[in-house]
Amino acid sequence: MPVLSGTRKFDAFRPIAIASGLLLAVATSGCSFVEDRSTHYVNAKEGDALSLPETADSSRFNQVMPVREISPADASKMYPSDIPQPPDMTSEILEENYVVEELDGRVWLLVNDVPGRIWPAVTAYMNEQGLGVAHDNPQLGLLQSELANFSMRARELLELSSAPSEVTTAEPKVVLQVRVAPGVRRKTTEIQVRKLSSDNLSEEGASWPSELISWQGITDPSAEELSLQKRVLADLGEFLKAREESKSFSRAASGMVSKPLVKLVSEDDTAKAIRMELDYGRSWAEVNRAFTESDVAIIDLNRSEGWLFVDFRTADERDPGWFSWFSDKEAARHTHTVNLTRHDGYVSVTAEVVQDYSGTQSAADLLTQLFDYLY
Numbered sequence: 001m002p003v004l005s006g007t008r009k010f011d012a013f014r015p016i017a018i019a020s021g022l023l024l025a026v027a028t029s030g031c032s033f034v035e036d037r038s039t040h041y042v043n044a045k046e047g048d049a050l051s052l053p054e055t056a057d058s059s060r061f062n063q064v065m066p067v068r069e070i071s072p073a074d075a076s077k078m079y080p081s082d083i084p085q086p087p088d089m090t091s092e093i094l095e096e097n098y099v100v101e102e103l104d105g106r107v108w109l110l111v112n113d114v115p116g117r118i119w120p121a122v123t124a125y126m127n128e129q130g131l132g133v134a135h136d137n138p139q140l141g142l143l144q145s146e147l148a149n150f151s152m153r154a155r156e157l158l159e160l161s162s163a164p165s166e167v168t169t170a171e172p173k174v175v176l177q178v179r180v181a182p183g184v185r186r187k188t189t190e191i192q193v194r195k196l197s198s199d200n201l202s203e204e205g206a207s208w209p210s211e212l213i214s215w216q217g218i219t220d221p222s223a224e225e226l227s228l229q230k231r232v233l234a235d236l237g238e239f240l241k242a243r244e245e246s247k248s249f250s251r252a253a254s255g256m257v258s259k260p261l262v263k264l265v266s267e268d269d270t271a272k273a274i275r276m277e278l279d280y281g282r283s284w285a286e287v288n289r290a291f292t293e294s295d296v297a298i299i300d301l302n303r304s305e306g307w308l309f310v311d312f313r314t315a316d317e318r319d320p321g322w323f324s325w326f327s328d329k330e331a332a333r334h335t336h337t338v339n340l341t342r343h344d345g346y347v348s349v350t351a352e353v354v355q356d357y358s359g360t361q362s363a364a365d366l367l368t369q370l371f372d373y374l375y
Contacts, residue, residue, distance in 0.1 A: 113189055146175070173198040178192070194225070262375040294372075314360065
């Protein structure tokens with residue numbers, strides 16, 4: 001019986017087609033046939049040490065990728081639920097830029113940039129407002145304007161009553177002083193301003209002010225002065241925001257970047273304290289801010305005595321498990337105490353674990369996380 005052309009060839013390739021279909025089905029089924037070995041390292045046993053022949057030179061053998069020793073007490077932290085997340089590369093970017101902040105009679109503009117890039121923009125702002133720059137010191141971060149009495153724009157900015165043509169010799173001479181300094185948080189700048197008047201200073205004369213006035217010369221601004229500072233800083237913030245794409249850099253101003261204002265003090269790679277080169281009021285406010293941003297619950301606090309009770313348990317320790325279906329959410333619990341101690345020129349922040357806490361979070365863990373959010 002004659003066979004149609006091509007029929008025998010089709011029958012020969014049928015097994016291959018079936019095998020290909022099975023292979024495609026296995027491939028599209030994902031990883032269901034592959035064992036999940038992602039957690040096998042948790043219970044893995046340590047292998048035997050490499051033994052070398054007696055004639056081998058041991059100095060020529062070492063670990064290409066050394067692995068640190070892990071004590072049994074730390075082994076519990078190796079489980080996937082407690083593995084630390086990779087660092088957030090956007091943590092240095094403030095959620096809000098050009099923010100006017102106030103604390104204990106002080107007001108400043110917080111900018112998410114280094115002083116070297118802010119200095120030229122602040123100088124341009126003073127020139128545009130008719131203030132000019134009579135004296136400056138980039139190392140100290142100070143700029144001092146010319147007399148504001150003879151510029152209409154400057155008079156409006158500083159809320160002087162009359163027009164420049166009506167200035168009399170009896171009117172107090174006024175200048176604006178700006179302080180640009182590295183912020184508490186890394187890669188930030190804090191800007192302060194203040195209006196200085198000849199009737200408030202003892203050094204008065206025909207050429208007043210003939211030199212740069214010390215920033216420490218005047219304290220305790222009035223409510224009206226604080227209000228003016230806020231308004232000027234807000235106006236400066238809008239100016240800086242509009243110039244974001246055209247910022248220049250000042251090499252002279254980069255010299256004001258000194259040692260960090262917040263340091264982590266460690267012994268044998270263990271955090272012992274945080275040293276803050278700030279006054280007590282600012283240190284207290286920054287510590288509170290850091291706890292808020294890190295979602296660490298503050299149970300109680302006392303600013304005058306310098307302590308905070310916090311709940312620093314891990315997410316697993318706070319999770320009630322299956323019992324959460326039958327009960328309300330567990331309330332925050334006092335697990336660690338944070339203490340702020342005043343010293344000559346700085347504030348020391350320490351931590352301790354309460355006696356009834358048996359979790360894995362140590363005082364060093366708390367200080368390390370707090371430092372990450374402080375600086």
